[in-house]
Amino acid sequence: TQLLEQSPQFLSIQxxxxxxxxxxxxxxxxxxQWYRQEPGEGPVLLVTVVTGGEVxxxxxxxxxxxxxxxxxxxxxxxxxxxxxxxxxxxxxxxGGSNYKLTFGKGTLLxxxx
Amino acid sequence: xxxxxxxxxxxxxxxxQHVTLxxxxxxxxKSVSWYQQVLGQGPQFIFQYYEKEERGRGNxxxxxxxxxxxxxxxxxxxxxxxxGDSALYLCASSPQATGELFFGxxxxxxxx
Numbered sequence: 001t002q003l004l005e006q007s008p009q010f011l012s013i014q015x016x017x018x019x020x021x022x023x024x025x026x027x028x029x030x031x032x033q034w035y036r037q038e039p040g041e042g043p044v045l046l047v048t049v050v051t052g053g054e055v056x057x058x059x060x061x062x063x064x065x066x067x068x069x070x071x072x073x074x075x076x077x078x079x080x081x082x083x084x085x086x087x088x089x090x091x092x093x094x095g096g097s098n099y100k101l102t103f104g105k106g107t108l109l110x111x112x113x
Numbered sequence: 114x115x116x117x118x119x120x121x122x123x124x125x126x127x128x129x130q131h132v133t134l135x136x137x138x139x140x141x142x143k144s145v146s147w148y149q150q151v152l153g154q155g156p157q158f159i160f161q162y163y164e165k166e167e168r169g170r171g172n173x174x175x176x177x178x179x180x181x182x183x184x185x186x187x188x189x190x191x192x193x194x195x196x197g198d199s200a201l202y203l204c205a206s207s208p209q210a211t212g213e214l215f216f217g218x219x220x221x222x223x224x225x
Contacts, residue, residue: 042216
């Protein structure tokens with residue numbers, strides 16, 4: 001069974017601060033996706049990383065996929081209240097199970113003005 | 114363009130009852146996946162259908178079943194409801210069998 005562990009589980013920071021969220025597993029994934037979910041809504045895809053060591057930037061968000069494709073991190077620079085939400089990482093299995101995403105429990109981020 | 118639509122958005126059932134949840138994918142998407150999200154947890158994979166064929170099933174009992182129709186819409190059925198089935202049921206569509214998932218807003222099921 002593939003498991004993804006996210007840390008921290010909860011994070012409350014002030015506007016303008018930087019933060020990093022981690023996603024770790026003992027399993028190798030063919031790709032890893034990051035989603036953000038707001039209350040009452042479904043998750044929305046932020047980025048997909050595929051290659052070990054890959055770094056992707058989306059405005060103030062920086063995503064990195066570990067060299068061994070087992071872990072990932074999300075770094076937010078100068079957080080804003082609009083960044084508040086549940087951040088979920090999800091790994092796609094290898095080979096015949098690549099249709100199925102395994103999600104972590106998420107990091108609930110609150111950015112206070 | 115319409116996104117993934119799910120119905121109903123909220124429903125309340127009692128233990129032992131049956132429920133049917135419906136999902137319409139984004140136009141042109143042939144794959145529909147169902148996920149269960151219990152409060153405080155990440156979504157958990159239930160089923161995926163691609164071109165009307167079941168491609169995969171998660172670790173859920175046989176009380177859970179699904180199907181995909183010729184127009185690619187999908188239904189998730191849950192029989193003999195238990196209190197533990199209370200959750201947000203998410204439907205996601207994608208153009209192909211793998212790749213980016215586009216989620217609907219979910220159906221919030223409460224079992225009393």
